[in-house]
Every structure is written in structure tokens, then in C-alpha cells.
Amino acid sequence: MKALAIVLALLLVPMAVRAADHPDMFVLSSPDFADNGFLSAPNAGKGKSPRGPWACGGADVSPALTWSHAPKGTKTYAVIMDDPDAASGRGGTHWIAYDIPASVTKLPRNAGNGESNLLVNGDNGSTFAYHGPCAEPNAKSHHFLWMVFALDLPVGSLQANLTQAQFMARIKGHNLAEASLVSRYMPRSK
Numbered sequence: 001m002k003a004l005a006i007v008l009a010l011l012l013v014p015m016a017v018r019a020a021d022h023p024d025m026f027v028l029s030s031p032d033f034a035d036n037g038f039l040s041a042p043n044a045g046k047g048k049s050p051r052g053p054w055a056c057g058g059a060d061v062s063p064a065l066t067w068s069h070a071p072k073g074t075k076t077y078a079v080i081m082d083d084p085d086a087a088s089g090r091g092g093t094h095w096i097a098y099d100i101p102a103s104v105t106k107l108p109r110n111a112g113n114g115e116s117n118l119l120v121n122g123d124n125g126s127t128f129a130y131h132g133p134c135a136e137p138n139a140k141s142h143h144f145l146w147m148v149f150a151l152d153l154p155v156g157s158l159q160a161n162l163t164q165a166q167f168m169a170r171i172k173g174h175n176l177a178e179a180s181l182v183s184r185y186m187p188r189s190k
Contacts, residue, residue, distance in 0.1 A: 025069040028148045028179035032063035032109065039063065039144070039185045045134035050126075056134035062095060062112030063183075067105055067148045071176045074102045074150040076157070078171070079119075080164060083133070085142040093164045094144065095130040096122030099155050122162045133185040141186040150177045 044058025078098035086092030095112050099120040112130025121128045135142055153174050
């Protein structure tokens with residue numbers, strides 16, 4: 001029996017070590033929504049839509065996010081929230097955050113408010129903070145792709161206020177792994 005325990009330990013220890021170093025094991029989750037689940041009303045944008053006469057109905061509260069099993073060599077993380085359904089399928093960025101130290105493996109609710117010292121916010125096209133969904137009432141639900149990137153870039157390597165395109169160009173060759181999660185948002189009816 002003791003020999004079996006030793007054999008199992010020798011087999012399982014290398015697998016546990018490899019799991020943390022394998023980019024496919026890098027995962028993203030949220031305590032605020034399940035994968036392919038719905039964002040809540042506070043996660044929606046606040047104020048009125050720039051595209052029509054409707055209120056967004058939310059508070060621009062970014063959901064909490066958590067990730068694990070980053071590969072060795074990770075020095076910082078970045079988060080992007082992208083809406084592929086926006087602008088008639090042309091897409092849109094709702095949040096870009098980076099310079100998150102490797103010691104940080106979760107962001108609390110509302111970390112995207114523009115005042116967090118855990119990250120640097122990029123330019124999402126309308127603000128330098130999280131910008132929640134604001135779809136037309138009675139429209140179809142939009143899908144949001146949440147991505148976290150494990151980067152080998154140290155804190156301070158990227159300037160503030162990068163757009164998504166600028167960010168993606170700057171991390172080329174520095175992305176060790178990425179993990180993703182999908183959420184949806186159904187606008188409220190009028």
C-alpha cells in the first residue's frame with residue numbers, strides 16, 4: 001500500500017507542477033455571472049445612450065473577476081471586455097485595463113471605476129474606465145467577451161490610455177496566455 005502511495009505521489013506531483021505552467025490551464029471566472037450568464041443591472045451603463053433617447057439603467061459597476069493557473073514568467077495581467085455585437089457587428093470595447101501586478105489574481109466589483117490603484121485603464125473610445133452595456137430597450141441581448149492576458153511585461157511597461165488596438169500591438173510577443181469568459185446583457189424593456 002505504501003508503494004502505491006509513493007507511485008501515485010510521484011505521478012501526481014509533476015502533473016500539479018505542469019498545470020501551473022501550461023497556458024491552457026489559465027482560467028477566468030466571475031462570482032457575479034456564470035460563463036454565458038447575464039450581467040446584472042448595476043453592470044449596465046449609467047446615463048443616457050449616445051445612440052438614442054433611452055436611459056442605460058445601470059451604475060457602470062464592473063463585475064468581480066478572478067483568474068488562476070497563470071504560466072511561469074507572468075509579470076502583469078490585462079483585462080478586456082469586448083462587445084462583438086456592438087455597432088451592427090463591428091464590435092466595441094467596453095473596458096481595457098492593464099498593468100495589474102502578477103500578485104493580483106482577482107479584481108473586486110467596481111475595480112474599473114477609474115480610481116483603482118490595482119490597474120491602469122485604457123481608452124475604450126468613450127472613457128478611461130469601465131463602460132457598461134447600454135443597448136436599446138427590447139433589442140436582442142449582446143454578448144460580451146471578457147479576456148484576461150498573462151503578460152511577461154513588468155508593471156510600468158505600457159503607457160496609460162492605450163486603445164485596444166494600441167494595447168494589442170504593444171503586447172505582441174509578450175502574451176504568455178489568455179483566458180476568456182462570455183457574459184450577456186439583455187436591455188430592459190421601455
